Amino acid sequence: MVNRLGSATSPYLLQHADNPVDWWPWGDEAFAEARRRDVPVLISVGYAACHWCHVMAHESFEDEAVGRLMNDNFVSIKVDREERPDVDAVYMTATQAMTGQGGWPMTVFATPDGQPFFCGTYFPKANFVRLLDSVTTAWREQRDAVQRQGAAVVEAIGGAQAVGGPTTPLTVDILDTAALQLAREYDERHGGFGGAPKFPPHMNLLFLLRHHQRTGSPTSLELVRHTAEAMARGGIYDQLAGGFARYSVDATWTVPHFEKMLYDNALLLRVYTHLWRLTGDALAGRVAAETAAFLLDGLGTPEGGLASALDADTEGVEGATYAWTPAQLREVLGDEDGAWAADLFEVTSDGTFEHGASVLRLARDIDDADPAVVERWERVRARLRAARDERPQPSRDDKVVASWNGLAVTALAEHAMITDDEVTALAARRTAEVLAERHMVDGRLRRVSRDGMVGEPAGVLEDYGAVAEAFCAVHQLTGEGRWLDLAGRLLDAALTHFAASNGGFYDTADDAERLVTRPADPTDNATPSGLSALVAALTTYAALSGEPSYREAAEAALATVAPIVDKHPRFTGYAAAVGEAVLSGPYEIAIVTDEPAADPLVRAAHRHAPPGAVVVAGGPDQPGVPLLASRPKLDGASTAYVCRGFVCDRPVTGAGELVAQLQGIRGE
Numbered sequence: 001m002v003n004r005l006g007s008a009t010s011p012y013l014l015q016h017a018d019n020p021v022d023w024w025p026w027g028d029e030a031f032a033e034a035r036r037r038d039v040p041v042l043i044s045v046g047y048a049a050c051h052w053c054h055v056m057a058h059e060s061f062e063d064e065a066v067g068r069l070m071n072d073n074f075v076s077i078k079v080d081r082e083e084r085p086d087v088d089a090v091y092m093t094a095t096q097a098m099t100g101q102g103g104w105p106m107t108v109f110a111t112p113d114g115q116p117f118f119c120g121t122y123f124p125k126a127n128f129v130r131l132l133d134s135v136t137t138a139w140r141e142q143r144d145a146v147q148r149q150g151a152a153v154v155e156a157i158g159g160a161q162a163v164g165g166p167t168t169p170l171t172v173d174i175l176d177t178a179a180l181q182l183a184r185e186y187d188e189r190h191g192g193f194g195g196a197p198k199f200p201p202h203m204n205l206l207f208l209l210r211h212h213q214r215t216g217s218p219t220s221l222e223l224v225r226h227t228a229e230a231m232a233r234g235g236i237y238d239q240l241a242g243g244f245a246r247y248s249v250d251a252t253w254t255v256p257h258f259e260k261m262l263y264d265n266a267l268l269l270r271v272y273t274h275l276w277r278l279t280g281d282a283l284a285g286r287v288a289a290e291t292a293a294f295l296l297d298g299l300g301t302p303e304g305g306l307a308s309a310l311d312a313d314t315e316g317v318e319g320a321t322y323a324w325t326p327a328q329l330r331e332v333l334g335d336e337d338g339a340w341a342a343d344l345f346e347v348t349s350d351g352t353f354e355h356g357a358s359v360l361r362l363a364r365d366i367d368d369a370d371p372a373v374v375e376r377w378e379r380v381r382a383r384l385r386a387a388r389d390e391r392p393q394p395s396r397d398d399k400v401v402a403s404w405n406g407l408a409v410t411a412l413a414e415h416a417m418i419t420d421d422e423v424t425a426l427a428a429r430r431t432a433e434v435l436a437e438r439h440m441v442d443g444r445l446r447r448v449s450r451d452g453m454v455g456e457p458a459g460v461l462e463d464y465g466a467v468a469e470a471f472c473a474v475h476q477l478t479g480e481g482r483w484l485d486l487a488g489r490l491l492d493a494a495l496t497h498f499a500a501s502n503g504g505f506y507d508t509a510d511d512a513e514r515l516v517t518r519p520a521d522p523t524d525n526a527t528p529s530g531l532s533a534l535v536a537a538l539t540t541y542a543a544l545s546g547e548p549s550y551r552e553a554a555e556a557a558l559a560t561v562a563p564i565v566d567k568h569p570r571f572t573g574y575a576a577a578v579g580e581a582v583l584s585g586p587y588e589i590a591i592v593t594d595e596p597a598a599d600p601l602v603r604a605a606h607r608h609a610p611p612g613a614v615v616v617a618g619g620p621d622q623p624g625v626p627l628l629a630s631r632p633k634l635d636g637a638s639t640a641y642v643c644r645g646f647v648c649d650r651p652v653t654g655a656g657e658l659v660a661q662l663q664g665i666r667g668e
Helices: 011-015 028-037 051-061 064-073 085-099 125-141 143-160 172-185 202-215 218-233 262-279 282-299 326-333 335-344 371-389 402-419 422-439 461-478 481-497 530-545 548-567 573-584 600-608 655-665
Strands: 023-025 041-046 075-080 106-110 116-120 448-450 588-592 614-618 639-644
Touching: 011 051, 011 075, 023 028, 028 041, 028 075, 041 085, 051 064, 051 125, 064 125, 085 106, 085 116, 085 143, 116 125, 116 143, 125 143, 172 202, 172 218, 172 548, 172 573, 202 218, 202 262, 202 573, 218 262, 218 282, 262 282, 262 402, 282 402, 282 422, 326 335, 326 371, 335 371, 402 422, 402 461, 402 600, 422 448, 422 461, 461 481, 461 530, 461 614, 481 530, 530 548, 530 573, 530 614, 548 573, 588 600, 600 614, 600 639, 600 655, 639 655
Parallel strands: 023 075, 041 075, 588 614
Antiparallel strands: 041 106, 106 116, 588 639
């Protein structure tokens, strides 16, 4: 037995490096070995923070007898879905086609050419052993049927991921219909959409915020406000350290699946930041600040990047770090504060979680409470946090994923610009430097790095889109032309290597490793689709650069996903949000000033900008900043120019005048 995962950079693969399984990493060598031995391939896909991946590992992959069965009859390949989303996408489509559902761990049996013929997710040990025996027998005795099944599955997933479907312009009517449909599907009691498990609908909330800005719809704003409050008060939000868990196992946001993912928190940081921007809601402002702090304190790496996730488990027990009993609260806080905290956090003797323990929830409004109550709240939280930090902590997947760091940079930059927070401004720039210096190699992106070393997997479309959008955000934050230039390089590479003939995009490059099909999924799921991420970057870059060809590419790509926005808006939230920016203009706000950080015009622009607007501030004719070209000051004073499609309103020098212009755009 030779386990080949010991030299992997992926924390998930390293978790399996000591298994009694002859694991191979994904690569041509593994499939060549399967052909040489004339055995099928077993592809196991998961990620480091996945609870049921750990369970299957403990039950099956750490078992000597199961390992022997796998080694004798298969070539076993372990895949980190976060490193190889292209591989995951192909085989997840196959799994969903065969079983009607998907998830991780994903277990796929394939021919030595990679064609899947049997797929599933988690299997208990006894079932897994029977499955290994059945597949082995079928491969030996019914080879032709197995191969026909594999060919049929490949044909099915090729059709599911094919580009070239109907296209139509993304119109006002489609976006208004999408907002109405979201309102019809909304959980009016608990917020969000659907039942259990319930996931934070961050991209739908971003869309609804922009829809409200364009239309003034009170319904769209209320859906966001209600959901944001329900999540922030629920157990899905870490009431002590900030940051959101991946999802709640119930419909009420009470008990989370405790893993914390970078991408969820990056997208939710944008939601709460913009909700605060539009409403001044104190809860939203606090949660935005705490979520930003969690990104930096909980996920920051020494090199300046942001780690992927915190595990769902602590020493094999889910939620062990986070749950409390009334007795534990009294032990830390004393009887009086312990009883007060139990009432505030809804910790009861019955418990909301397991073994009589509860996940902390926030029962009452604190943000607008009496100062003495706020002081007590902060003191109690600090003592509980200190006590919790003494408990065993969940492990951290510390690889740096390009697209997720891009999402976080955009969120941090927006938070910094809207709130004047110097800490998040510094963090946005520092993480952007990691992406520029580590992940950009010869003009192309690499998907992952760890401990400062870049990995081999090539960037996929979502990496190019999210990182280019991040560079555009840092360009606006700093006024430095370098970042716009880097964004343009990435977008040019994406247009060259990922474009499809109908205006859409593939998820993998034309010179990437060939899989059994070339994935092209336009729907937004846990993260923005590659297409949505790229369209967001193209739209912003076009506004910042004044180059209309990038906007034309964005509109053509949106036309390929518009039919899905029209019918299934819950799965196209980011595309719809970008559509709002496109329909808005997006507006270009250029502010000529000697002191961008302290200029009231800059603050007014960030607080009152229309959906998706770009804002750049700096000296006139600043190098590498097209929006500031040929923009003089009026009478020596800081001057704001509001433009859309190369047509500008009259320049203004007062913050009140600028706000009046922007509010007029929004129809207020």
